[in-house]
Amino acid sequence: MARAAAKRVAAPVLELRGVSKRYGRALVLNKIDLSLAEHEVVCLIGASGSGKSTLLRCADLLEPIDAGSITLSGRAVHADDRDADTTRRQLGIVFQGFSLFPHLTALENVALAPRVALGLTAAAAEKRARALLKQLGLAAKANAYPDSLSGGQQQRVAIARALATEPKVLLLDEITSALDPVLVADVLEALRALAKSGATMLIATHEMAFAADVADRICYLEGGEIIEQGSPEKIFKTPRDPRTRAFLKRVRSVGASALR
Amino acid sequence: MTAARSARKGTLVAVISTLVVATLLAISIGSSPSWPLVQKAFFDGTYFSTSLPDVIGAFAINIQLFVLAEILILPIGLLIALARSITSPALAPLRIFATIYTDFFRGVPSILLIYVLGFGVPALRLPGVPSEPFFWALVTLVLIYSAYVSEVYRAGIESIHPSQERAARALGLTRFQALRFVVLPQALRRVVPPLLNDFIGLQKDTALVSILGVVEAFKQAQILKSANFNFTPLMVTAVIFLVITIPMTRLVDRLAAKDRAAQQGGTR
Numbered sequence: 001m002a003r004a005a006a007k008r009v010a011a012p013v014l015e016l017r018g019v020s021k022r023y024g025r026a027l028v029l030n031k032i033d034l035s036l037a038e039h040e041v042v043c044l045i046g047a048s049g050s051g052k053s054t055l056l057r058c059a060d061l062l063e064p065i066d067a068g069s070i071t072l073s074g075r076a077v078h079a080d081d082r083d084a085d086t087t088r089r090q091l092g093i094v095f096q097g098f099s100l101f102p103h104l105t106a107l108e109n110v111a112l113a114p115r116v117a118l119g120l121t122a123a124a125a126e127k128r129a130r131a132l133l134k135q136l137g138l139a140a141k142a143n144a145y146p147d148s149l150s151g152g153q154q155q156r157v158a159i160a161r162a163l164a165t166e167p168k169v170l171l172l173d174e175i176t177s178a179l180d181p182v183l184v185a186d187v188l189e190a191l192r193a194l195a196k197s198g199a200t201m202l203i204a205t206h207e208m209a210f211a212a213d214v215a216d217r218i219c220y221l222e223g224g225e226i227i228e229q230g231s232p233e234k235i236f237k238t239p240r241d242p243r244t245r246a247f248l249k250r251v252r253s254v255g256a257s258a259l260r
Numbered sequence: 261m262t263a264a265r266s267a268r269k270g271t272l273v274a275v276i277s278t279l280v281v282a283t284l285l286a287i288s289i290g291s292s293p294s295w296p297l298v299q300k301a302f303f304d305g306t307y308f309s310t311s312l313p314d315v316i317g318a319f320a321i322n323i324q325l326f327v328l329a330e331i332l333i334l335p336i337g338l339l340i341a342l343a344r345s346i347t348s349p350a351l352a353p354l355r356i357f358a359t360i361y362t363d364f365f366r367g368v369p370s371i372l373l374i375y376v377l378g379f380g381v382p383a384l385r386l387p388g389v390p391s392e393p394f395f396w397a398l399v400t401l402v403l404i405y406s407a408y409v410s411e412v413y414r415a416g417i418e419s420i421h422p423s424q425e426r427a428a429r430a431l432g433l434t435r436f437q438a439l440r441f442v443v444l445p446q447a448l449r450r451v452v453p454p455l456l457n458d459f460i461g462l463q464k465d466t467a468l469v470s471i472l473g474v475v476e477a478f479k480q481a482q483i484l485k486s487a488n489f490n491f492t493p494l495m496v497t498a499v500i501f502l503v504i505t506i507p508m509t510r511l512v513d514r515l516a517a518k519d520r521a522a523q524q525g526g527t528r
Binding site: 060062085086087088089090091092093095097099100101102103112113116117118161162164165 | 423424426427428429430431432433434437441442445446449
């Protein structure tokens with residue numbers, strides 16, 4: 001925990017203030033305040049429909065917000081900005097359903113954004129992509145098409161792809177919930193290694209043991225609000241809010257998978 | 261039973277049943293009392309071989325026509341499809357224009373348009389506007405088939421799941437880059453078979469420009485037919501068109517199958 005305490009001094013990389021989001025009449029995010037310091041790993045937990053995915057998409061500027069502000073490295077950013085594309089390169093997101101590009105090999109999937117969005121030469125982009133695939137244990141799969149990879153391998157390619165623009169923050173949206181239990185371990189292991197190497201991550205997850213292990217801070221979401229946040233120890237052992245307690249009790253009795 | 265044996269047995273059954281059907285057809289047509297007359301009028305061996313060189317020579321015009329048309333249609337159809345996919349309100353006029361264009365040119369019978377453009381526009385005697393029938397035949401076919409092809413493109417683009425564009429945008433690609441590098445490459449692969457299908461239609465429709473007086477294969481056959489009071493030259497034309505279109509269909513099938521295998525089958 002000394003590590004987490006040291007981090008809190010640093011200025012936030014990503015900061016959400018009073019962020020609200022509506023879909024039609026439904027309020028899916030309600031005045032979210034959340035900030036991530038450099039190297040910090042924050043896990044969002046909560047039942048499906050609690051707003052975790054929407055929060056990540058808004059943070060990635062994929063969805064415009066209805067109220068509040070998002071700041072990236074001290075600069076206010078918005079999905080409707082003229083330079084929102086440039087901003088998105090500083091944020092990496094991995095989706096639950098992988099969304100790899102099926103017409104490109106694993107290597108081409110990872111190299112696309114460096115080449116096209118960052119303007120690297122083809123050789124430099126490929127070099128970066130190879131290094132990332134190696135880092136995620138996929139060096140041998142560089143020339144494979146997504147369809148021939150297992151779910152866990154596909155998801156690791158997606159992580160490599162998200163890292164390829166060297167984002168300041170990596171956003172992960174329940175990236176293990178579409179995977180076989182056997183394959184989940186691979187992906188979580190890759191994330192642990194990333195956390196150790198100092199990546200700043202905001203992770204929506206149903207894997208409580210993983211969250212407890214990897215996170216510096218846990219946020220419990222319900223009804224589009226952050227009900228409670230704190231260190232894993234605090235949230236999992238001594239949650240204050242009765243709603244957090246009820247959620248954790250349900251998770252422990254039925255297992256995380258039942259909440260999806 | 262092994263798979264190979266069962267496949268062989270399947271082939272055998274298919275051959276036998278095809279032979280039976282073909283024989284029955286031949287017997288029933290051949291037994292018609294007027295068959296010898298029809299055979300002489302439509303399938304005369306001598307007329308077939310004498311008219312073959314002339315019709316093949318004229319078919320060069322059809323080839324020129326559809327090759328030029330296809331080269332023009334591919335980019336024009338794509339531009340129209342993209343114009344129809346525009347969501348930006350500021351560019352709404354482009355979208356509306358593209359919609360009206362496809363509605364109009366898909367809805368008007370080709371032969372009418374060939375008449376109007378091929379005879380009508382040259383009659384205006386506008387300075388600098390060509391009056392050659394070949395030119396107007398080409399323009400008409402390009403206008404009509406660009407409308408069809410744009411719809412094929414559009415269906416292809418819309419068949420790519422929105423999550424693909426979202427993933428590309430999330431990586432920091434612009435809208436255009438996402439279209440260019442992620443959506444279009446996938447969409448174009450999917451549209452090759454229906455696109456070639458439209459092109460087969462286009463190749464057949466090159467015969468329609470005969471009404472403008474362009475002496476292509478069909479017109480040439482008609483001339484020979486009238487000279488000899490025998491329909492066999494028209495059958496020659498039919499054979500030539502089939503010789504061109506059937507291999508094309510097979511090629512498309514093979515391309516599509518190969519592409520599926522590459523994407524489902526692993527490494528490159």
